[in-house]
Amino acid sequence: MAAKEKITGINDVDIPADKLRQMYYDMLMIRRLEEKSAQMYQQGKISGFCHLYVGQEAVAVGAVAALSDDDYVMTSYRDHGLALARGMTPNVLMAELYGKATGCSKGKGGSMHLFDVEKNFIGGYGIVGGHLPLAIGYGFASKYRKDNRVTACFFGDGSVAQGAFHESLNMAALWELPVVFICENNMYGMGTHVKRALAHDNIYDQAQAYDMPGYQLIGNNIFDVYLKVKQAGDLARKTGTPTLIEARTYRFRGHSMSDPATYRTKEEVDEQKGKDCLTVLKDALIKEKICKEDEFKEMDSEIKKIVADSVEFSEKSPEPPLDALYEDVFV
């Protein structure tokens, strides 16, 4: 019962100070970029479905920090955060949301379908649970090639009800595929609370059924995320054993830009906002004298500038040429 153990703190992880600072920077980048995306969506610059990652930043950033650059990461349609954490530039991300030719998917994917092959960010997928089988495919390829790479597959609590989740975990365990399954349990799948969707809502317990390790972690605590993903990643790399991690987290905003989220009380949301992952890390950085208050302000203005630039970049970028319509249907 990982959740009942003592709370993981900054001194439980061996992360150098500059990396810790960078992790905060990356989280803040996600937060600010998401806020800007919301603003641009409301102005009609971005359309379609747009799912924000606000509140969950520590999961993506903490996990990526615990993995190697060679490892594959993938997630659902709520993909802006992980893409940025993995090093996608705000420019190509924002341009994709704008549907511009300079976007990471040349404007053909949109918010839900971000990809950055060079950073081993292998996507943004729109069908709930639909990418878990791909993760075991990547795991299979790594094992086949003995390339020592791990695949970290992120997905929501909603996926756990899908057959694809169970089929994938079973095969990963059966064939010892180096995959870390990271379920971001933000307590809701759209308007449905996890207790109304899952017969057993301690998701990490599902690991037992497939004879693999399972951990629950506190998603707003980046040290906890780092520690457990590191452990799981190391295990997968060394032995091929997959792990199921349940990160308890919360999305501060609605499911997507079109969801007013009236199924949650203001008290519930406020309570969660009071446990903001950004504050948790910031407090620790201050306490450990890694950063001073001023530095946070500097970081924030630098980030806001970068985010504003990404909007300008997107505004100025061309639409995809009409010839692109028939490109990339086949190789």
Next chain:
Amino acid sequence: MSTQTVAETNSKVKEVTFREALNEAMAEEMQRDPNVFLIGEEVAEYNGAYKVSQGLLEKFGPERVKDTPIAELAFCGLGVGAAMAGLRPIVEMMTFNFSILAMDQIINNAIKIRYMSGGAFKCPLVVRGPNGAAHSLGAQHSQSFESLYAYWPGLKLVVPGTCKDAKGLLKSAIRDDNPVIFMESELMYGWKGDIPTEEYTIPLGVGDIKRAGKDVTLVAWGKMVDLSLKAAELLEKDGISAEIIDPRTIRPLDETLIFNSVKKTNRCVVVEEGHRFSGVGAEISDRIQQNSFDHLDAPVIRVTQEDVPMPYAKNLEYASIVTPEKVVQAVKKVLYIK
């Protein structure tokens, strides 16, 4: 006109949205028959992802209006089993894109159980939800599935194009003893139209002439009916009179209505939201040439979505979908007008 509905004999109408028309159909049928129930993602407490089931939980309670986990294969299969056991499920797919996960249940169980059991079972199941493209939803969320379902013997496929048809056809679909796929459209939910104030049904398998004309027949269903009406208005300006035939159900298909129109106009364009290859339009064109070859003054032309997955960027998306202008072009082609 072959539309034999109560509507024609009843002059009293009221204006509703497409989603309200569907909602009324479900509410009335649930009222009428306690075996009818609705399940799907977000249908109950959220009142439907697109608010089609607004108020039904309140009216009929949680036993009959049930939110499901995100498990299309299982809850659709549950619908098949419950139908075999004697209930009359309405399974809502949040969108038909997700029905792909349930296709095994629909194709292998729902539509074959009667035949392979030698008639031992019936499967009065309705699977309904939005189909086709909306705006900027990208490749995995903008797909038209008519032809994938139309392929199978044993399945009925309904694609209403107006509020009135939506209500009357959904009521018939719920009362039908066979599995019925019922396709709506996200973009149509807010559309308004008149429906009779009194109860009515529209039989499955009976098409409708949505616009009378003499120069060319446009065959269109679902969202394409309205688009074809727009095209017809553009054509009118050029002195071309288009007749619009809405089969309303793809299976069973009211081919006689189509043939009769083609015999009159001698030219035909089939307008289909989905892809070209193996599309429903291919079947319709084939039937026209088999039946009405001597009446055709030009080959049947099909207007479809471009043969690419749906792109996200607005300009590419627009280039990819069917537009009234593309229909106008096709009509001019069958009329040999430059």
